[in-house]
Amino acid sequence: MKTLEVDLGDRSYPIHIGTDLIDQAQLFSACEKATSIYIVSNTTVAPLYAERLTKTLEKLGKPVRTIVLPDGESYKDWKNLQLIFDDLLKYGADRQTMLVALGGGVIGDMTGFAAASFMRGIRFIQVPTTLLSQVDSSVGGKTGINHPLGKNMIGAFHQPVAVIADLNTLKTLPARELSAGLAEVVKHGAIADAEFLSWIEVNAKALLACDTAAMAHAVLRSCEIKSAVVSADEREGGIRATLNFGHTFGHAIEAGMGYGEWLHGEAVGCGMVMGADLSKRLNFITQDEVNRLTHIIQSMNLPITPPKFGAQRYMELMQVDKKTEGGQIRYVVLEKIGKAQIKSVPDAQVIETLTATGAV
Amino acid sequence: MKTLEVDLGDRSYPIHIGTDLIDQAQLFSACEKATSIYIVSNTTVAPLYAERLTKTLEKLGKPVRTIVLPDGESYKDWKNLQLIFDDLLKYGADRQTMLVALGGGVIGDMTGFAAASFMRGIRFIQVPTTLLSQVDSSVGGKTGINHPLGKNMIGAFHQPVAVIADLNTLKTLPARELSAGLAEVVKHGAIADAEFLSWIEVNAKALLACDTAAMAHAVLRSCEIKSAVVSADEREGGIRATLNFGHTFGHAIEAGMGYGEWLHGEAVGCGMVMGADLSKRLNFITQDEVNRLTHIIQSMNLPITPPKFGAQRYMELMQVDKKTEGGQIRYVVLEKIGKAQIKSVPDAQVIETLTATGAV
Secondary structure, eight states, X not given: OEEEXXXXXXXXXXXXXXXXXXXXXXXXXXXXXXXXXXXXXXXXXXXXXXXXXXXXHHTTTSOEEEEEEOOSGGGOSHHHHHHHHHHHHHTTOOTTOEEEEEESHHHHHHHHHHHHHXXXXXXXXXXXXSHHIIIIITSSOEEXXXXXXXXXXXXXXXXXXXXXXXXXXXXXXXXXHXXXXXXXXXXXXXXXXXXXXXXXXXXXXXXXTTOHHHHHHHHHHHHHHHHHHHHHOTTOSSGGGGGGTTHHHHHHHHHHHOTTSSOHHHHHHHHHHHHHHHHHHTTSSOHHHHHXXXXXXXXXXXXXXXXXXXXXXXXXXXXXXXXXXXXBOEEEEEEETTEEEEXXXXXXXXXXXXXXXXXX | OEEEEEOOGGGOEEEEEESSGGGOGGGGGGGGGOSOEEEEEETTTHHHHHHHHHHHHHTTTSOEEEEEEOOSGGGOSHHHHHHXXXXXXXXXXXXXXXXXXXXXXXXXXXXXXXXXXXTTOOEXXXXXXXXXXXXXXXXXXXXXXXXXXXXXXXXXXXXXXXXXXXXXXXXXXXXHHHHHHHHHHHHHHHHHOHHHHHHHHHTHHHHHTTOHHHHHHHHHHHHHHHHHHHHHOTTOSSGGGGGGXXXXXXXXXXXXXXXXXXXXXXXXXXXXXXXXXXXXXXXSSOHHHHHHHXXXXXXXXXXXXXXXXXXXXXXXXXXXXXXXBTTBOEEEEEEETTEEEEEEOOHHHHHHHHHHHTOO
């Protein structure tokens, strides 16, 4: 097992990465001060791991209950968030209750937001069971739900007290979800570590085969990159926004298709192809580098051609993204491979990218 | 005009108290960095002040829109909170948008929670127009909405960037709401300042007549007491909970009657009578002091006899209050007039109080 610390002053927390961590009660020691523990999971993940996790948590001598939500991005809304609050109140949860998110990004985001807003804030632990959540969403404290007019529009910054990434849970992931998670791994290389990107390029097959050693490195390095960025800029005033590389285009794809049609990672993968093209148009990277990044994304079995919504629809969809300021869209572009920056870009250049990548 | 500062490090903010403040654009200078401004108000207050406030804010050169919610505690729920998000997204609000809460405690709590969770946090200004919100809810950063199983169960700590208390708005308050606000004024004396309580006792008639000089002192001293407590304990780990004197019983009355039947301040007034009786049973204060406090509360035209729900129902209703810990209810009691503390109390003694005050 490897442990790394996210450095956020009195909100610092450990990320544990290894195998069979779900069975190790001492990793959940933050529960010792809790009055009760609620596992929040979904209909896919709960049957696989909820019982094992319950047994582990019961060793701490606290009452443990499980709340099971429907599975999928389309359920990441107020109505399902309310199901968490309903059960917490029905069974007498209080300010010392601990929530444990057992699942992927949707479960982590919803459980985190429930923890942020239940009685104005209780503690929670992330037990991410998908690659996407292990390398991205479970780290950094972004929580929230979707609004019909935009993804993650309602939420809070609320840090977990621990992240426990059990690599064995990745073995049961459908191939499509594994690829979606690899999109964020590629992203971390592209924006922050050219050497890591080369390692990913060489190890693509081992990663796609979910080889434990390869996965351990990919998760650890991703968490290191992400937590360093988050420690420097917890509330996304500056550098943290570079983690959104591929996301402005990606969110537009997700929203335009209807949440859940494309997986988040698929949309981000394709969005990075578009972001790379835009970076080239700003004379930051070469066409060869665009081609190389596109090839890496494609080698992870991710889509590289966006849906043909047309330029106007893309601009509308991107306009509601949280990164706009005074109506102006802000894009994450690659200054070079391994370094990103935030830029306002004239619409004309964005439309060139939309056209060149097949979105128009 | 008097200005006092709530000292919370980088979340510090001024409270301005005076007459005709709604017309003074320089008090809203925090809006200078905003991309747009949304006033959130209700169907009662908007017709009185929204146009004046809009004119003032437009002097800052920003687009100003008004969102009007239905009026009343029974609308303090997710459905109506959603109306704020709907408009913000429909009209292109972003992370630099400023919300301005124009109304009483319900509008302040909902606008504050909307600001806390829209795009994971934007700024807001409180313009409280009721006495209750000027002396209590607009100060301290508690925001939230009700859940069918409990009041203010979903929310956030989110500090405003300024509170602007225009005493003239109190002139249009119905007598019943003025009395409800005076309950919290009395509370501040009871828990923190015996001399202030004596001043209230002497000036009861001037306060009930909404005399501007008397009101200015009552609002200022209340804000001073509350902001000192909040500065010492922003997230209610300790002393802040003493501000809940009368609230455990009061919340039970509100929930048991159905939100909106009793005004919050009425329930708190009656709850303080019950809290005083409980304090006497713990040998903290004398029967004479209970009688004196009861008389002051009654002189503000507040109810002093709780509804007869019976002991079991009261205990159930108080059980879901946020102040429970591991199922144990924690009461705020008066150590003496002008000093409060938090205590777990055996059910038997609480039931004695319920019986003695007419709740059983």
